[in-house]
Each structure stands twice: as structure tokens, then as C-alpha cells.
Amino acid sequence: MRIAASIVVMAFVGLLPFALDSYWVFTLSEVMIYAIATIGLDIVFGRAGQLSLAQASFFGLGAYLAALTTTLPAGLQFLLVVATAMIAGAVVAIPTLRLSGLRLALVTLLFGELFIWALDHLGSLTGGTQGLVVPALAIGDSNSQDPTYGYMLVLFFAVAATLTAVQISRTQFGRRLLAVRDSEVAARSVGIGLVRTKVAAFMLSAIFAGVAGWLYAHVVGFVAPPTFDLFPSVYFLIAVILGGAGRVAGSWLGAAYIVLIPQAFSIIGQSNLFPILGGGVLILVALLLPGGLMDGATRTAGWIRARYAAMRQMSSNRRPA
């Protein structure tokens, strides 16, 4: 049943680009790219509880690596992105040895600002504030900037990221993350290494963001600092909180929100409204659904099931014995 459903869903998303015009295909690719990075942030923030404001920096690291290594074969680029993201993630994780919560967030913010500073000041390499044009990655007889091909490329990695996140929930590593978030004392008492777990979470989260950034550069074809500064980092955080921490489907919902809603506002010509409405939505979710949209959906489903069961109970009681 689950397998059949998965096949139907996969067939649907696989055929989607042939049914939509290229603008929407491109937009969906963007949603998937942001979903990969959001899933990554969910690992370090949603599950391990370490507040990070550097996710867009890892995203940018992957994107600029793509822009600077276009001459290398794609496989090699990918490995380079993964390796660099791992190192960067480990470096950003160092403050977690002493800090947590808002103080940790401030230090990760510092890393993010350093990254933007470096982009701005290494103009000869990074194009400075002007950014860089990224030549398309050849795939078969087309390339990554063809909407349909780009979509397929991103889809492959988005599925892999989703499966990885689901698999993590099934492992002791996944349980370690939750223990580090909820009770460091409990984690220590069963022998979990807090430092190792936090560093691993940061490294993994950076890999997801790095790969997402790498895809972003190849699909969008242009990279510039504003895509990778504090604001996108905050948006990733919003995506995790809004969707529901620790839930893969929540990361997808959150990513869809941060990509599609601003677009919807610009389509109706009111793009300035998004920050205002976005803030309102966040407050509402935080007040009404502290577990995020996914948690709200689960509870609603449970409520409907309970009502349905109660109704059936009542109607069967009414029947004469």
C-alpha cells in the first residue's frame, strides 16, 4: 500500500514538468533546492536543537564552489562540495562545545557575516557584489538550465535528501540528536557523546545545504551575495519552525512556503506585503501550532478520526439489538 502510494507520487512528480510551463517547473526546482537545505537545517536545529544562523552560508559555499569549478566534471564538483561543507560545518560547530541557544546563534551569525564579507572583498575571485554567472552543467544532450532537465537533476537529490532524513529517524544517531536537544543529562547518562553528536549534526546539515547551493548555482545560473546572507538564513529557520521541527514533510512544507508565498505576492504586484504577512503568519503558527504545520495536520487528522469513530459508535448504538 505504502509502496504503491510512493510509486504514484513519484510518477506524478516525475511527470509534472511536462504538464507545467517552464516558469513553474523552474519554481518547483527552487522549492526542492530549498527543501534540501531546510532538511539539513532541520537535522541540526529541528532535531539536535542547535540554533544555527549559518545555513545560507553553507548554501552559498556550495553555490560559489559550483561557480568556481565549472571546468571540473560534475562528480568531482559534487565530492568537492561535500568535502568542503563537512569541513565548514565542523568549524562552525566548534562554538557548540561551550555555547547553546541564542549565544550559539550569534556566533553562527558571525560565521555567516564573515562569509559575506569574504565574498564582497574577494572580488577578483567571486565577482564581489556583482556576483558570478554560472555556465550550465551539461547533462546528456541538454543542460541543467533547461527547466525540465534541471528539475530532474534537483528531484534526484531532493529524493535522496528526503530518504536520508527518514533513515536518520530510524537510527541510534537520530535518537542521539533528539536526546542532545531534549535532555543533555539523559544523553550523558546513556553514554552519548554530546560534542561528537553536535559536530556530526552540523557537518551533516552543512552537506545538505552545500549540495543544495551547488544545485542552485547550476539551475539558476547566477550567484550573488544577497542570496546567501542573514535573511535567507532566517528564512531557512522559519521554514523549519513553520513546517514542524524534526519532520521531513514539515521541511518540505516550510520550503514551499518560503519560495512560493513571496512569488505569489510578486505575481499580484504586492511583493512588499510579504514581510508583513509573513510575520503575521509566523506569529499565528507560533501561537496556535507550536509544533508547526505538520504537527497541526497530524492532530487534525487524529481529531477527525476520533470524531468519525464516535459517530460510528453512536449510529451502531442506535440500531436495535
Add this chain to the structure above:
Amino acid sequence: MTQARLTVEDLTVRYGALQAVRDISATFQPDSIVGLIGPNGAGKTTLLNALSGFTDITSGRVRLGERDITRLSGQARVALGIVRSFQTVRLLEDESVFLNVALGCERNPQPTVVEQIFSLPRQWRARRRDLAATYQILDTLGLSEFAGRAVAELPYATRRLVELARILVVHPEVVLLDEPAAGSDRAERDLMGRTLRQLHAREPFTMIVVEHDVDVVRKLCSYAIALDSGAMIASGEPDVVLENDRVQEAYFGVGHRA
């Protein structure tokens, strides 16, 4: 079966000017159940912390068998099979009973994070082993029906059992329990005492229990150590220790005979 005996020699823990534990020497025989008794502030929890590596030892030694573990971290001691509970239950409140208990499988050898993430063969075996162990201990403690429930929804006594299951899911060498029946009523205390005795009888391990309830100590423990103001004032058979004049005095005040 526990092989190693836990010994402490001249153990002292000092917090600033306060000597929370003073020059305590004791031997915890393998597979024995030892009660730690004494009034509030006597140093019982501090001794437990020192044994489990949750506090620094100022001077003296702790040994497991021949091995000196005085300077080992809490994590390293857990790996040797020294596991503890807390006076207030420490669980992942929003997570399921199953997940909380499975967390204790950390003491089984776990595959690397990469193997876990890519679900390589070592991970399949580890997962099968850990699931089986978790279901088994849930069954033993009568928690199976709560496996999928969030811990926060459960009554306090049940959460105590969940914490116990997390300790016992992988067979421990030494179990340190800090007031396992705190916050429970008479019936729940007796039940906890009986449960502990049954678990211990099935698969023995050295058990060190901080407990206020004199009845529980009498029924459960084969040995008792009484502390007062950080020092050991009596040790031996629980009945003898509880009748000791200094213990009576520390517990019930001067001149009072229970």
C-alpha cells in the same frame, strides 16, 4: 553476571568549602543490592554522582575490579556498564516510550554514523538487535502497551519505569538508582521495590540504591551504608545499620526510638 567489584577508597568530594563526601571507603560486592541511607544533605546523591562520573572527585579512588576509574568521564564509565537514574526523571518528554528506552541501546556497540545513515549491513544487524532488546525490556516491565505513547502523557510511576527500562535495555554491570520511588505513594513504592528485586533476580547486577523508605531498604537491600554530613557512619546488614544509634540519631533526632 557481574564480574567486577566496585570499590571506593578514601573518596572525598569538595565543593568550595563544603565537603559533600568525606573519606568514604566501601566495597560493593558483585551482584549485591546496597542501600545508601541518610538524611537530606548527607551526601548520598553526591556519592552517586562521584561513582557515575557526574561530578569531579577531589581525592581518593574508585575502582571497578582492578581498573582505576577515578579519572574516567561519565561517558567512559557508562561504556563499562555503570549506569544511573536521577532523582527527578530525565526523559525525552515529547518522544515515545519506545524511543526513550531504545536510547539506552547506546551501550551496545553502534556502527559509525555513516553506516547508520546509509543503512549498511552492520546497521541492519544493530537495528534488529536494538529493536528486539527494546521490545523485550518493555515487555518485562509491562510497558508494551505504552510503547507508542509520548512520555509526557504517562503517570509519574510509569515514567520511573521507563527510565529503569532505559538502564536495563542493555545488561548493566552496576546500576545506580537515585530514589527510584521518590514521589510515589506507599503501594507504588512497594511495587517498585518488588520490581527491582525481580529484575535483579533474573539477571543480577550490582545495584546501589539511594532510598529514604526504611521498609524498602529492609526488603530490597542485602547491605546498607548510612551517611551523615558526607561521612559514613555505619555499614552492614540493613537491619543492623538501621538500628545503629548514630543512624537513629541522624534520621530521627536525638533520643527518638522508632
